[in-house]
Amino acid sequence: MVSDVQGELDLAGLRRVYGTPGHRLFYRLVCRNARHWGWTEPGQSKWRCWRAQRRLEAVLGRKLALPPGSRVLDAGSGSGVVARQLATRFGLRVTGVDLMDFHVREANRLSARAGLAGRTAFACGDYHRLDHPDRSFDGVYSMETLCHAYDPARALAEFHRVLRPGGRLVVLGPAPLPKAELPAAQQALLEPYMDAMVLPGTRRYDSRTIGGLITGAGFRLEEELDATRYYLPTTEALYAYFRLPYAVLRRLGLSEHWLGLRSTVEMYEVRHHVAWLVHTAVRDD
Ligand SMILES: C[S@@+](CC[C@H](N)C(=O)[O-])C[C@H]1O[C@@H](n2cnc3c(N)ncnc32)[C@H](O)[C@@H]1O
Structure with missing residues (x-):
């Protein structure tokens, strides 16, 4: 169990985001335990979200570009869907770290069930202070x-x-556009969303500054890909599927218990003010 030793980690907030029964049910049934967006290219259907998620995991595997048997850390591994895909499709040996004990238990259970316990392992931890050796x-x-x-x-x-020197880093995820480019109305939508979903990172970087954080940590940036156009079809499909159920929950005052739904629907409103980025970097020395 991770503790909030320095008072920086909002563990209670993250437990609220990921731990409510509604949220967990949403991810289990709707997303089959994957807690990430999808990748859709022109000509591919945006309606098959599970396929889009598998494509995004494949993009990650290709950017990692590591030979089978390589040891890889999954920082914030959730239920281990990504780790299992990388183990089966790319032959990687993945160690996952996640703050939520129930995610870690689920990840280990699902890996054992898939016969992948030897190639994936998950433990509780905070990726700001890892137990692993240099x-x-x-x-x-x-x-x-x-x-x-x-x-x-x-x-x-x-x-x-x-x-290790020569080791590779891939960071995928959303980043808001710089504040100066955000209209006040969009800013007003984003702020409460970032608080409710406990997204302090997105207050510390934006789409222009995140690359500098990566190089500032000592990495050589190999590629900074603005992949928003490949992510947007998932945003559109999820909005179409869940707009009405979410409106009903909201009317009943239950939206706080269904934060997974909230993020899928509310991301639509800010979709043109958030960039989805894929950074690939190398540790040279
Ligand atoms: C959006 S989910 C993504 C999960 C997984 N990567 C996936 O794609 O299915 C974010 C995950 O990061 C974990 N997390 C957040 N902050 C963390 C931290 N400081 N250390 C480890 N895990 C963290 C959460 O518990 C959650 O499982």
Whole structure:
């Protein structure tokens, strides 16, 4: 069990986001335990969200570009869906770290059930202060988790520390456009959303500054990809599916118990003011 030793980590807030029965049910039934967006290219259907999620995991695997057997850290591993995909499709050996004990239990249980316990392992931890020795991984990735970091620079420095020289980092996730480019109305929508979803990282970086945080942690940036156009079809499909159920829950005053639904619906309102970025970087020394 992780504790909030320095008073920086909003553990109670994150438990509220991920732990409510509504939220957990939403992710289990609707997202089949994956807690991330999807990737859709022109000509591909946006309505099959599970397929889009598998495509996004494949994008991550290709950006990691590590040979089978490589040791990889999944920072913020959730229920381990991404780790299992990388283990089966790319032959990687994945160690997941997540703050939520119930995510870790679920990840280990699902991996055992899939016969992947030997290639994936999950433990409770805060990726700002990892237990792992220096240079112990060939790769590190974070799939839609850096937005939760209370100190993204420190988290990235930890990722750098645990990577061996030549090791690779892939960071995927949303970043708001710089404040100066955000109309007041959109800012007013984003602020409460960022608080409700406990996204302090998105107050510490924006779409223009996140790359500088990565290089500031010692990495050489190989690619900064604005992938918003590949993520937007998932935003549109989820909005179409869940707009009405969410409106009903909201009317009943239950929306706080269904934060997964809230994020899928409210992301639509701010979709043109959030960039979805994929950063690929290398530890050279
Ligand atoms: C949006 S979910 C993504 C989960 C997983 N990467 C996936 O794509 O299915 C974010 C995850 O990050 C975890 N998390 C947030 N802050 C963390 C921290 N400081 N250390 C470890 N895990 C963290 C949350 O518990 C949650 O499981």
